[in-house]
Amino acid sequence: MSKNIRKHSSDENSGDMRLFAIKTLKMTEEILTSITKMHPQWRHLVSAVDHRVDRALAILRPQAIADHRSLLALLGWPPALSVIASPHSDARSANQVLNPLQSMQADHKLKYSENFLALCNLQELQRKRKSRQLVGHDREVALRQPLWAIEELVNPLSLASQKHFSKWVDKPEFIFTLVFKITRDYVDSLDEMLQPLVDEAKVVGYSCREEWISAMVTSLCTYLAKEVFPSYITQLDEESVTGVQSSARISWLHLIDLMIAFDKRIISMVEHSGILLSLDDDILQRVSSLSVFCDRPDWLNLWAEIELGDALDKLKPDTENESNWKKKIESVVLSTCTDxxxxxxxxxxxxxxxxxxxxxxxxxxxxTLRSKFLRLVGVPIIRKFFDSILLRCQEAEGLTALT
Structure with a gap:
């Protein structure tokens, strides 16, 4: 089978041959699934066939992706970002940016649909194979992958966006604005055009809207993790070495503010499609820029340290103000309560x-992250309050003893 695939890869009918090969592999997988259930003792035979199928897939997928990328470039994807990337662009100019996939000619549209279906079919085939091979294990973690065809749309967009990101080192708000604009401007058109193809390919459990948003957020997280956070950490390290306070901590907290605001807008967009994020942390992680802390607990610790320091600094004037300890909170109280x-x-x-x-x-x-953050920041603040009360009580006892 591998020899046949190589032979026809350069042929003008390679697309038809690819679809035929995928169909054959899907039939092979159905047979292997049946054999695995009915004749588990034939595992060596199944393993031998799996090895041959793996060799075929190792050729098919790169070819399908390469053809898909070439077609996207021919269609003019990614779209020009010069208009929406400008921090001074208005809503009218942003709306004038067209989706090249919506203006495809009939022959290009047919070709794109075929390539898209080929990628979806390959991914669904791989999912079924993994599902069979991982019986008895935690399959959900291993089986859940981003939709390949959507990733191929996002990757070139991400590379094009980074050219603008590099100009906004001191203005990270522009980065979040651009990512949100791209996500919002194309989500409806891509969902309308591509979801029927996903359904046709019978790729189980995938929503184009969710995958597009998730892929865009993931690309942002990747950039933050590779470029932005390391830069801020370097500034913090220099601050600790020199002992001279800089704006690094302020910049860090400002970045967190931007991430929180961005996530709220993205979550609102996702919920608009009817997905209940509160019931699924896995979905929430895929559409949250703060998911960068999932893989970097040391960064979460650093954020907690900065957040705690900022909170205690802001509480210091209130704690040292004597009148705040003497005045009572004005509120409606029960009649049995005394002053x-x-x-x-x-x-x-x-x-x-x-x-x-x-x-x-x-x-x-x-x-897990929320619990850890509260332990690192909330508990010390409560302890600080108790320590302040204890100190006041000890001072009062001392004054009483003197009198």
Missing amino acids: DHKSPLVSSAFVRRLASIVERCRSLPSV
Whole structure:
């Protein structure tokens, strides 16, 4: 089979041959699945056939991807980003950017559909093979992959975007704005055009809308992890060595603010399609820029350290203000409560700061990250409040003893 694939790869009918090869491999997989269930003792025979199929797929997939990329370039993808990438572009000029896939001629549209279906069929074939081979294991983790055909749309867009990102080192808000604009401007048209092809290929459990958004967010996360965060960490390291405070910590917190705001807009876009993110941390991680912390717990620790330092600095004036310990919180209380039972005004400052920390950590895309962040930031703030109360009580006891 491998020899036949090589022989016809340069032929003008390579597309038809590829579809025929994929169809043959799918039939082979159905037979292997049946044999595995009915004759488990034939595992050596199945393994030998699997080896041959793997060799064929090792040729088919690169060829299909190469042809798909060539066709995308011929169609003018990725679209020009010069208009929407400009921080001074208005809504009218941004809306004038057309999707090249929507203006395809009939022959190009047919060719693109064939290539798209070939990639989807190959991916579904691989999913079925992995599902059979991983029986008895945690298959969900291994089987879930981004949709290849959507990745091929996002990758060249990501490379084109990075040329603009490099100009905005000191203006990261432009980076998030551009990624959101691209995601929003093309999500509806791609979903309308490509979802029927995904359904036709019978790729189970994939939504073009979700895959497009997820792939765009993933490309942003990759850039943040490779370029932005390392740069900020270098600045923080220099600050710790020289002992001279710079704007590195402020820049870090500003970046987190931008990520939180971006994620809220993206999540709103996803929920508009009817996906319940609150019930699935896996989906949430794929559409959250804060998922960069999933693979870098050391960065989460650093963020928590900076966040805690910022919170304590902001609480310091409230804690040192004597009037905040003497004034009581004005609120409606039960008639049985006396003035002595009311909290001092300083407690409201700590509550507000804790509420702010809790609100910020809500944006983290997993329960584990949220729990860890609260332990690293929230617990020390509560401890600081208790220590302040203890100090006040000890001072009061000392004054009482003197009198």
